[in-house]
Amino acid sequence: MAQSEVRGKVPAVEDTMALKPQTSAASGGSGRRGGGRRAGGAKTERRRRRRRVLRWSASVLTMVILGTAAAGYLYYEHLNGNIQKGRRSSADDSKAHRTQPNAAGQTPLNILLIGSDSRNSDENVKLGGSRDHRGDPPLADVQMLIHLSADRKSAAMVSIPRDTRVDIPKCTDPDTGKVYPPTNDIINVSLARGGAGCTLATWENLTGVYIDHWMTIDFAGVVRMADAIGGVDVCVRQNVWDHPTPRVSGGSGLKMRAGEHKVKGEQALQWLRTRHAWGSDLMRARAQHMYLNSMIRTLKKQNVFTDTGRLMDLAEAATKSLKVSEEIGTVKKLYDLGMQMKAVPSNRITSLTMPNVRDPQDGNHVLPDQANAAKVWQMLQDDVPFDKNGEKSASKPAADKAEPTRKPSVDASRLGVLVQNATRTSAEGPVPQRARAIGQALAQQGYVRASADTTGSLSEDKTVVRYPSADLEGDAQAVAKALGIPMGSVRKSTDVSGVTVVVGADWRTGTAYPKQSAPKAGDLPEGSDAVNGSDTTKCMDVYDVYRW
Template sequence: MTQTSVQGEQTRGGVPQAREGAAEGSGSGSRHGRRRARPRRKHRVLRWSATTLSVLILGTAGAGYLYYQHLNGNLGTGERSSGDSKAKKNAPNAAGQTPLNILLIGSDSRASAENVKLGGSKDNRGNPPLGDVQMLIHLAADRKSAAVVTIPRDTRVPIPECTDPDTDDVYPATTREIINTTLARGGAGCTLATWQNLTGVYIDHWMTIDFAGVVRMADAVGGVEVCVNQNVHDRPLPGVSGGSGLKMKAGRKEIKGEQALQWLRTRHAWGSDPLRARAQHMYMNSMIRTLKKQNVFTDGGRLMDLAEAATKSLDVSEEIGSVKKLYDLSKQLKSVPADRITMTTMPNIEDPQDRNHLVPQEADAEKMWQMLRDDVPFDDKGTDSGKKKAEEKVSDDPAAADGEIGVLVQNATRSSSLGPVDGRARTVSGLLAEKGFARASADTTAGLAEERTVVRYPSADLEGDAQRIAKSLGIPLSSVKKSTDVSGVTLVVGADWREGTTYPKKSDPKAGDLPSTSDELNGADSSKCMDVYKPYRW
């Protein structure tokens, strides 16, 4: 249904729409044939009425179109990926659906006076921004559940080579940087590529927001309830600088605007960066519940306020760089009930090389990434949570004789926290030779990293050969992938096979089978409160 807002713009479902052309039947032709003659006076009245109506319609549509263009003009956009990444999008399920993955990045930019006022650190004005908040939002293919994963800002991960899309500066790959620096090494597109390489999850879009943007959005949403178990004041202490300025009495309170930003930025008063992630998850869950109660999608005025705030506050990857696309995206997210939203933090441990940093806890983090890659719900509340994984399809392409199959073996055992295992390509290529694959050879390329072992092939006529290699080593056929990045059958030995000559089989994760180290929080749980680290109580 088309509606007209209080400002006079034409809207559809509360979102401004551009005028789509003249009405059917206009022009010299008419499907009703020749009109009968009418009295001259009545004809003048009809002509006057039609002219007036046309002016009103054009005026209304024009206002709507101009406001729509205004909102689009608010949005900043950038390229989706600016780094070296080979993650592939999921194949559609039986219903033709695919998961949707969005990376949300909170920037600490002090590029404006407003951000300096809100974030302090005047000496940092003009410095490259850091991505201090990074959350992956995973919307299941069936749109019935959603998962959110935070990686704490001080986590050390491999960062790929990235090219800054604005300056064309090239930043070389590194294994010794923390993840929040990716925003300064090629923008949000570099952060996205880093996540893709770490997780193996294809990420469709990114969104970034700065301090001022958080305040605008928090004001537009209105009061969001949060809770602390003790009085809290996040402030500088002797020997510990900084602090968000958050000051609250114990109990529950609705916060918005600058106080919401303080809550989201607080770290010292909770005791650690992973605990800051927990507080952010509580706020997000509370905000989602608040918006659902407000039913903003049927309230044109509220929706316009949020649209204005969102478009002024967000930068987005260019393929979703319009109000229409963001609105469609928000409708998909809206369809997930609160009790099917699961907030988590990537399992992590202290970096053995620097106690101020973190690294992924390999086994638990990989289990979480596999659940995302395979679109396994983080909860067990779905009616299909016990369904079996689809059977692996055997290629119709017949494999060549074992001795005639050419296969290149690569060592990609380097992981986010562990270096490569020397000699793995030689060991596995030798194992293949012993099994009769005389044309197996080892690639000496160094520095490769894959979380999971995979067999890649470039064209359909080599799929059978690739599956034969996988079968001979006990590698599941789901790990055989077509790829334009290889020129022949290529076995990439990943971080999941760092030792031995037998591929380590792992059971597929089940719905709700999250690692205990994931600090999960259900979106419908409103009972949680934050504990305050003792030095910051008052």
């Protein structure tokens, strides 16, 4: 029997006679088999056993680490696989431009949140309560722009009512390739004319604000998210029951007593969908703003971003509920967005609804209140905070400088300039001969080759000067200076072949561009129905027909 087989026992005489002498540095080469040899062998064996245990422990630990890492990777990939993605824009061109970086090189972030009324699944039909519309293209009943300031210290949430009549651009459905021609219709149908990318393009053309990403969520997604959060606090001043009446069919089914309540699941969806009980679609936007502000406060209190279990539940719900533009189609990017929003103090978050007026063509629709809405869009473009709770900015964006930054490539008398009449709005027709009047004003400034475009009237909220290539940027800036147009309104565009002045609805009279006062932080226009994110006193009033 070999020594290794006795596991430290003292061998019998017959066994020791069978052992062969061994020579090693430790024994000094004597080859003797006395008691000292046996003791040394036992110590060596114990050392070997310890090494075997350590090797086994290290192997098990390595397997655990690798297994945990593999499980984490697989779960991360599982979450990524949950996310549905789509193209950012469905339109060929955009009238929007990116905001110039601030002094630190930072730019704002704009995300369009779209609530879809899709009833193309059993779950959504059950929650939406209208089987007749199963299979119909979804409409964008909730549309809200989330604006994160360049320094990430303030945020804004701006809603456009679903029944706002606007110009919807030409869009191509990215899934079917179907091309939808431009039209004038209420904004919620944009989702059915090329998906979320068409809604984004409609917003950009209306506001002039560049939108980086979009997110859509349907009925079932709202329920999942509300459950994952654990409920959101809301408030009503009177008992409310949003149910069908003899005069008005439908209703969300929301029923609760006056006071504060924590809503989740289907009741949260009912709160967000309620319209009749609040009196109008405009009041529904207010209720949605109150819900989102409360949700953000709830997440901040729960510290969900450092609670692994809660974070996993929220991640599972979010990735199953949201469809996003492809640029943010990973868990990491969505998490980073969430962390940026979380960092904004509640009193620096402001929600509002686009100022609007009744549509003279249809009393059920509204139009943008031209001057007041334009002020909101200007504040977003210039990254001016909607609240007054931050530090005052000492500098303006570089784009607002009055002087040109590039030299003209040719003399004014040799430059061809096209002037377009874009003074038409949804509420008013174009100003006759407007392009001709501005063309004559340019001729008096030395631009004798300026001419009016007679192909038809366009619609632009703001006057802009467009140019097709970098070599004409200085010429476009010189034209803008001659008319008193701000340098921030000089933009490169692929839809023009030369320097083009587009006279917008903000310049309907006169030949000198009207001076625009720079918007100030918190200086919001009338009719915006603003709600601050830290305000916990807001309650919804209930239209008397729906009280009980």
